[in-house]
Amino acid sequence: MQRLPSDPFTSPLWHFVAVLGINGETGQLRPAHHFTGILAGLIYTARAVVAEAALPSQDRAAMADLPERLAAIRKAWLCKSSYAPMGYVLNLLLYGKKIAFETGSRLAVVWNRDGTLLYFQGRPLAMETIRQLIASMTADAEDLLWDGLLFRPRKAEAEAEAGSSSGRRKGLGLLEREGRFLIPLATIRDDLTQTQRGQSFLHTNGLLGKEKEML
Structure with missing residues (x-):
């Protein structure tokens, strides 16, 4: 000293x-x-x-x-x-x-020039890390829903395939064969010109009859 x-x-x-x-x-x-x-x-x-x-x-x-x-x-x-x-x-x-x-x-959030880093109160956060965090949380929520709430445990093969980002799409096919149906959110379109009472884009979301599979 x-x-x-x-x-x-x-x-x-x-x-x-x-x-x-x-x-x-x-x-x-x-x-x-x-x-x-x-x-x-x-x-x-x-x-x-x-x-x-x-x-x-x-x-x-x-x-x-x-x-x-x-x-x-x-x-x-x-x-x-x-x-x-x-x-x-x-x-x-x-x-x-x-x-x-x-x-x-003062500003709490600042982006770098190429948009790959977000600074929150001076601390750098990589966007790729944020994407991985969101994907991991989504996968955990899906597992909790299917395995814990709907009692549809995934097989080991599907879990191994879906665990990595590269094998995610392959794993989805296996999960579908186990009874995990998918909802393609990108295909859902809301018709803003629809003014008829009782009509909603939610009625055409492809979930008709899926309640039988969950039971």
């Missing part, structure tokens, strides 16, 4: 904090409402490391003065008023929180 009474950049950790403040994609400084979250995570990790160093887990049960030891190490290395790297980081965190509070409303 270091004491930094004058120049904080004599600490490698402070150099690391400065680099974290730069957005690698844009080359610009991170805004306060993004950077404060990074600083908070860094401080949390530093507190855990320092606490483990001061109060080792294997020796903690035999220590009688745990609060006093922790208070001493906290005052020396983890407080804002200490001339330690974490003191400078805490000062920067409080300064960033003040700026973020006074900045006002």
